[in-house]
Amino acid sequence: MMFDIAFKNLGARKTRSILCVLVVMVSVYLNGSTATMNNWMYETMTGELARYMGKIYVQQGGSSYPPFDSTIAQATAEEILARTDLGLNREESTPLVFVRTERAMMPFMPARAMVIGVPVGKENALLGSVEAATGVNRFPETAGDVAILGEEAADYYQATVGQEVTINGQKVQVIGVLQPSSMESVNRAAVVPLPVAQRLFRKEGMVSAVLLTASDVNRVTEVATALKQDYPLLQVTTQEDMLAEARKVLRFPLFYMSMMSLTGFIVAVAVIMSTMVMAITERTREIGTLRAIGASRRLVLGMILAEILMLSLLGGIPGTLLSVPMAAVMKTALPTPVQLTRIVLFAAVAGILGGLYPAWRATQVDPLEALRYE
Amino acid sequence: MGNIIETHDLWKVYRMDGVAVEALRGVNLTVEAGAFIALVGPSGSGKSTLLHLLGAMDTPTRGEVRLNGRSLTGMSDAERTRLCCHEVGFVFQTFNLLPTLSALENVEIALRLAGVSRRERHTRAAELLERVGLGGRMGHLPRQLSGGERQRVAVARALANQPALLLADEPTGNLDSATGQAIVGLFRQLNAEGQTIVLVTHNPEVAAQAGRVLRMRDGRIQP
Numbered sequence: 001m002m003f004d005i006a007f008k009n010l011g012a013r014k015t016r017s018i019l020c021v022l023v024v025m026v027s028v029y030l031n032g033s034t035a036t037m038n039n040w041m042y043e044t045m046t047g048e049l050a051r052y053m054g055k056i057y058v059q060q061g062g063s064s065y066p067p068f069d070s071t072i073a074q075a076t077a078e079e080i081l082a083r084t085d086l087g088l089n090r091e092e093s094t095p096l097v098f099v100r101t102e103r104a105m106m107p108f109m110p111a112r113a114m115v116i117g118v119p120v121g122k123e124n125a126l127l128g129s130v131e132a133a134t135g136v137n138r139f140p141e142t143a144g145d146v147a148i149l150g151e152e153a154a155d156y157y158q159a160t161v162g163q164e165v166t167i168n169g170q171k172v173q174v175i176g177v178l179q180p181s182s183m184e185s186v187n188r189a190a191v192v193p194l195p196v197a198q199r200l201f202r203k204e205g206m207v208s209a210v211l212l213t214a215s216d217v218n219r220v221t222e223v224a225t226a227l228k229q230d231y232p233l234l235q236v237t238t239q240e241d242m243l244a245e246a247r248k249v250l251r252f253p254l255f256y257m258s259m260m261s262l263t264g265f266i267v268a269v270a271v272i273m274s275t276m277v278m279a280i281t282e283r284t285r286e287i288g289t290l291r292a293i294g295a296s297r298r299l300v301l302g303m304i305l306a307e308i309l310m311l312s313l314l315g316g317i318p319g320t321l322l323s324v325p326m327a328a329v330m331k332t333a334l335p336t337p338v339q340l341t342r343i344v345l346f347a348a349v350a351g352i353l354g355g356l357y358p359a360w361r362a363t364q365v366d367p368l369e370a371l372r373y374e
Numbered sequence: 375m376g377n378i379i380e381t382h383d384l385w386k387v388y389r390m391d392g393v394a395v396e397a398l399r400g401v402n403l404t405v406e407a408g409a410f411i412a413l414v415g416p417s418g419s420g421k422s423t424l425l426h427l428l429g430a431m432d433t434p435t436r437g438e439v440r441l442n443g444r445s446l447t448g449m450s451d452a453e454r455t456r457l458c459c460h461e462v463g464f465v466f467q468t469f470n471l472l473p474t475l476s477a478l479e480n481v482e483i484a485l486r487l488a489g490v491s492r493r494e495r496h497t498r499a500a501e502l503l504e505r506v507g508l509g510g511r512m513g514h515l516p517r518q519l520s521g522g523e524r525q526r527v528a529v530a531r532a533l534a535n536q537p538a539l540l541l542a543d544e545p546t547g548n549l550d551s552a553t554g555q556a557i558v559g560l561f562r563q564l565n566a567e568g569q570t571i572v573l574v575t576h577n578p579e580v581a582a583q584a585g586r587v588l589r590m591r592d593g594r595i596q597p
Contacts, residue, residue: 009474012473295455
């Protein structure tokens with residue numbers, strides 16, 4: 001393949017080549033960033049739910065997760081937790097209050113800020129192994145109006161240990177800031193003692209949900225079935241149900257993102273195709289001359305494909321690199337070399353698909369027709 | 375010397391808007407190796423068509439062309455490509471240089487197509503440009519060269535692979551008379567060195583300098 005000639009040909013039509021490269025770059029960036037967004041959404045959701053393996057959520061009303069819209073009488077929650085027939089791990093079972101204090105920036109994204117109320121002594125059921133970055137990760141036994149902030153919540157409130165933050169108009173003292181957690185809801189939460197949450201948001205006598213942990217992880221389905229029978233008005237959800245629900249909820253945004261990516265791909269293919277068809281039409285005589293002085297059809301095909309590959313990669317490689325900062329902003333895993341290669345391949349495939357027709361047209365140029373071309 | 379070209383009862387019929395146009399009507403031609411032939415005739419007489427058939431750039435409707443004893447009839451595309459590359463050199467009226475390549479690269483490309491190594495093709499292309507008097511303009515792009523200089527580059531390119539036959543279609547058609555004369559002088563010099571040349575021209579002054587002039591009319595060579 002004559003890459004040097006292909007390169008000169010692209011250079012001879014600078015404006016057109018630059019425009020084409022820019023479109024490919026944007027399209028590849030779009031593909032890379034939507035892939036990153038999709039990964040992020042999926043990782044966030046599955047990371048969150050992985051924590052609930054072997055656990056059961058009991059809530060009433062509302063279908064969102066976290067259960068902001070759910071309300072259960074605290075008496076009912078206590079009744080469930082007191083049952084001995086279910087084989088519950090009491091240390092890991094607790095009533096919880098969830099309140100969204102600021103909505104997400106976009107639909108389908110987790111709330112930007114929230115408050116979670118958890119009884120003193122049951123923090124482990126919610127926080128698990130998340131360590132404190134500063135201060136403590138457990139409430140003292142005589143906890144007053146105190147809060148443990150998730151990593152992002154500390155940023156949100158601009159607060160450190162010892163300072164006070166205002167939640168729903170009332171001051172609460174920060175006693176700990178947590179390390180980053182795989183659970184996005186914990187990262188964004190101000191975790192306060194359950195009675196404090198109930199008082200701050202006027203939910204006395206009410207909780208949002210009951211988190212139950214079966215002593216025997218294999219009995220989760222059995223426990224869930226028993227609860228559904230005994231409390232038909234409550235929603236009993238296992239981790240598997242949550243995953244299925246999460247997948248259902250994610251289906252639309254993932255599909256939407258994929259459509260954006262596909263649109264970018266189609267635009268890239270169309271632009272490459274039109275650029276090259278124009279180039280081939282303009283260069284009919286040039287290609288005919290090459291054929292007349294002994295260039296085979298294969299060589300002409302190679303030369304045109306080399307041009308197309310260059311256009312794709314000149315746009316594709318910077319477009320791919322641009323998607324790396326996007327991953328950093330979204331705080332998701334940076335694209336791996338395999339993912340980066342896949343994005344570059346996306347550009348190459350777009351180039352080849354867009355280039356096949358013009359390249360084929362170039363091979364069909366008859367030397368004689370070309371010499372007559374004016 | 376033997377014949378380099380022989381044609382037997384060569385016909386070429388085009389279809390234009392459903393009407394058959396007979397561009398060649400049974401042309402019989404013999405060109406000896408080392409000859410310098412000018413094909414002259416009015417527009418539409420079939421001289422360019424004949425030239426294209428001799429160079430295997432087109433296929434006859436009927437009849438046969440033999441180049442160095444080998445029939446061009448039924449050649450595959452790959453064989454035709456090899457022939458254009460190694461055995462025939464073509465000079466066009468409009469020069470047909472690749473605009474993005476320098477004079478040197480334009481000559482080199484013919485050698486490149488023939489599979490000549492990078493070093494050798496550089497040396498040979500430079501020698502050829504020296505020979506056509508463009509030693510000092512090798513790095514120039516076609517747009518930086520005059521018409522005469524461009525045609526010299528085209529001649530150097532046509533000669534790159536030492537073809538048995540040099541075909542030229544109105545090589546002076548786009549040049550002023552002095553420059554045209556210089557190009558014809560170059561052809562004469564090449565012919566004197568043994569190069570077989572068939573040239574199509576409208577210009578009687580150019581034709582007069584060829585060794586043999588063939589007049590064409592209505593698709594036939596006139597006696």
